[in-house]
Amino acid sequence: MEKDAVDDFKVVVIGGSAGSLEVILNIIHELPVDTGAVFIIVVHRRNDKDSILEHLFSVKTRLTVNEVEDKQPITLNTIFIAPPDYHLLVENEAGFSLDSSERVNYSRPSIDVTFQSVAEVFGKRAVGVLLSGANADGAEGIESIRNAGGYTIVQNPATAEVSFMPLQAINLGGIDAILDAEHIAGHIRERCAQRPN
Amino acid sequence: MLKEEELDLLISELSDQYGYDFTNYARASLKRRVNRLLLIDRFPSFAELIYRVKTDPAYLTHVVQELTVNVTEMFRDPALWKMIREQVLPVLATHPFIRVWHAGCSTGEEVYSMAILLEEANLLHKSLLYATDLNPSVIENIKKGIFPISQMKEYSENYIASGGKKDFSQYYMAKYEWAKFDERLKSKMIVATHNLVSDRSFNEFQLIFCRNVLIYFDKTLQDNVLNLFDDSLEKLGYLVLGAKENIRFSPIAKKYLQLQNREKIWRKMQ
Ligand SMILES: C[S@@+](CC[C@H](N)C(=O)[O-])C[C@H]1O[C@@H](n2cnc3c(N)ncnc32)[C@H](O)[C@@H]1O
Numbered sequence: 303m304e305k306d307a308v309d310d311f312k313v314v315v316i317g318g319s320a321g322s323l324e325v326i327l328n329i330i331h332e333l334p335v336d337t338g339a340v341f342i343i344v345v346h347r348r349n350d351k352d353s354i355l356e357h358l359f360s361v362k363t364r365l366t367v368n369e370v371e372d373k374q375p376i377t378l379n380t381i382f383i384a385p386p387d388y389h390l391l392v393e394n395e396a397g398f399s400l401d402s403s404e405r406v407n408y409s410r411p412s413i414d415v416t417f418q419s420v421a422e423v424f425g426k427r428a429v430g431v432l433l434s435g436a437n438a439d440g441a442e443g444i445e446s447i448r449n450a451g452g453y454t455i456v457q458n459p460a461t462a463e464v465s466f467m468p469l470q471a472i473n474l475g476g477i478d479a480i481l482d483a484e485h486i487a488g489h490i491r492e493r494c495a496q497r498p499n
Numbered sequence: 500m501l502k503e504e505e506l507d508l509l510i511s512e513l514s515d516q517y518g519y520d521f522t523n524y525a526r527a528s529l530k531r532r533v534n535r536l537l538l539i540d541r542f543p544s545f546a547e548l549i550y551r552v553k554t555d556p557a558y559l560t561h562v563v564q565e566l567t568v569n570v571t572e573m574f575r576d577p578a579l580w581k582m583i584r585e586q587v588l589p590v591l592a593t594h595p596f597i598r599v600w601h602a603g604c605s606t607g608e609e610v611y612s613m614a615i616l617l618e619e620a621n622l623l624h625k626s627l628l629y630a631t632d633l634n635p636s637v638i639e640n641i642k643k644g645i646f647p648i649s650q651m652k653e654y655s656e657n658y659i660a661s662g663g664k665k666d667f668s669q670y671y672m673a674k675y676e677w678a679k680f681d682e683r684l685k686s687k688m689i690v691a692t693h694n695l696v697s698d699r700s701f702n703e704f705q706l707i708f709c710r711n712v713l714i715y716f717d718k719t720l721q722d723n724v725l726n727l728f729d730d731s732l733e734k735l736g737y738l739v740l741g742a743k744e745n746i747r748f749s750p751i752a753k754k755y756l757q758l759q760n761r762e763k764i765w766r767k768m769q
Contacts, residue, residue, distance in 0.1 A: 403528070
């Protein structure tokens with residue numbers, strides 16, 4: 303990645319489980335092609351080898367959609383999906399790496415693992431978004447994004463299909479924005495338009 | 500949270516004192532492993548860990564065990580195994596003698612899967628499977644041929660999805676919590692430690708497996724290891740990597756042809 307571009311791009315990392323797919327599809331549908339941000343999506347799913355998500359997402363957005371391969375470079379205006387059965391890590395500003403180690407919160411990929419990794423590498427440029435789900439995965443991850451100075455968004459549990467996951471995150475405190483599904487995309491767009499302070 | 504300098508210190512200690520070189524491992528994952536080690540062994544801080552490593556050589560085995568990731572399965576990615584059955588074995592069958600290398604094979608699930616495939620193709624009698632890993636404790640298990648019985652349902656499903664036609668349970672004897680696999684399968688395995696970082700090529704093979712090992716290495720080490728495989732592979736031999744690994748950006752790529760877009764099997768063309 304260009305050195306001088308490095309400092310001001312945002313990394314938006316979205317995590318969800320049961321009931322989140324519809325929300326994600328709507329979010330990516332509303333993302334413009336030129337936000338200048340990186341999008342990373344971690345969804346729990348059954349192990350489908352067929353890259354179903356990559357196809358599902360591609361028809362909803364004009365951004366490039368990639369299921370991540372090992373050491374894949376991080377590029378702007380791209381949506382990266384955590385592959386089934388691997389944890390997705392950010393190796394450094396330039397690229398990803400994968401890890402097939404133990405499940406975390408019964409999950410591989412785990413949302414916590416990717417969120418923590420994004421927090422560590424991108425700090426206040428990170429925007430964490432946690433959606434509907436029936437698992438506690440993601441709560442600690444979004445907390446580390448907040449602690450690293452990043453921005454945090456959680457889907458409103460009252461209107462989420464499954465409220466457990468967003469509730470866990472909110473219970474840990476300090477979430478910047480709790481939003482109904484239909485307002486999340488707009489909010490992400492605004493955050494991406496801002497320069498870090 | 501582990502600091503970069505601390506990780507560097509541990510790496511140089513392991514390398515200077517014990518000859519295990521983790522320098523070119525992917526940092527993000529290695530860091531997680533060290534953090535995990537600090538947690539499970541309840542070290543109050545990094546200083547205690549490094550002290551233990553410096554002063555207690557017996558603790559090393561455990562460190563190596565925990566820093567590496569040993570997760571594995573039988574017939575993991577069934578579609579890949581199906582392709583090996585249908586496209587690779589018929590070619591190997593034409594050889595008088597078949598040598599297979601499983602590099603970084605962990606506890607051996609992959610090696611037993613391959614032995615079953617060879618047996619079903621009536622090729623096991625003229626095959627040798629070299630099973631290697633840097634971690635001496637995991638390969639002990641290959642010699643025993645014992646795996647948790649709780650996994651057999653999943654392995655049996657994988658086996659069937661890979662095109663297996665038999666009753667999977669005929670390959671093992673169930674005893675309490677364990678499934679002991681047939682001695683026949685083991686009879687063609689050669690088990691040894693081999694470190695992909697520091698050890699050299701030791702034979703020529705028609706087929707090399709190295710799945711979910713390269714993800715733990717950085718680009719430089721990946722390229723070195725791919726070169727080692729290239730040196731160890733016969734012309735027209737096959738290289739099999741993990742589902743999300745690729746040789747695309749490595750210098751050896753130009754000599755290889757991927758059999759088909761989805762599965763990670765390449766053939767050495769020159
Ligand atoms: C995730 S397991 C993969 C097992 C199996 N190949 C599979 O895909 O199911 C990774 C293995 O690589 C081994 N490994 C790590 N570094 C190595 C090295 N430098 N040389 C040889 N093996 C190594 C580890 O000990 C571990 O058993």
